[in-house]
Amino acid sequence: MEQEIRGLRVSHRTIIPEDEIEEVFIRAAGPGGQNVNKVSTAVQLRFFASASTVLGEDVKERLLKLAGQRATKAGEILIEASRHRTQERNREDARERLVALIREALVPPAPPRKKTRPSRGAVERRLQAKKGRSDTKRMRGRVSD
Template identity: 35%
Template sequence: MSFATVRLGFLHKTIQNYNTLLTRCAGYKSSISLETLYPNSSLKLTTPSFNPDPKEKFSGFIPIEKLDITYSASSGPGGQNVNKVHTKVDLRFKLSEADWLHPDIRQKLTELHAKKLTKEGYLIVRSDVTRSQQLNLADCMRKLREMIRDAAVTKKEASPETQERIRQRHLKAARMRVAIKREESLKRAMRQPPVLDL
């Protein structure tokens, strides 16, 4: 038997051992795997379908396909990376044509954010707080969601009695502040040595 034959047989045996090891590793299940922890579960991960409640004005869902999203270079420190990577996010949509928003919310958004609207009627939300496109996009979506929720909530008007109570509380606080200032001023004046007139 030649050396080459022995060597070939050794390589063949090594490859067989490696293949059996791979199949064993692929078949390994941890004692804390999902199948062990939840044996009766189907283990099928699904994304729930979105069915908005018709009674709600805004459910929190924003259809991203109806938004115009553009990326540009961020300002501020960051070295050459700022020049190479476009991480600033501009999120815009035409407020008058946003059929996914309740008409009352659209009207309120127009009133509240008239300064953010362009001449064409686009509402623009910007973010460049991080050096990541995805994080800036998430920040824009959060800002937009907060703007819509603020417009969706109708603020209660305080009753005249409550308003008077609040006014009295503010007046009392102002009087206390003036009284404390006078006390402090008197303390500082008492610390001064007496002035002798000759």
């Protein structure tokens, strides 16, 4: 019988374990009246990317590069969510944003483009077209008596 792994599902093969994610609830800034001063609805999600056992080294490198300002020097990714009024919705939002970031990092980069040279026929056609344009423009000049 297969053991159910609890965590954040990124893809059908990748599940981030709960112990690699830490959530801290903080007070949100901005409008909201008294509620914003009393209730900690915003969430600060911290993913320990460099210590992750699920992701490969190349994926971790791409993930930290994609995270930009959200990545710390210690190799953690910090996502703050305070868009919604409820703690649960902000928690889901932060997790969705982390999943989207990891999915983007899981996609390997495209291979570099191979340099090609134009064929001899293509070069000749381009030169003929240039000569034709040159002749056309030369014919537009002043008519000499």
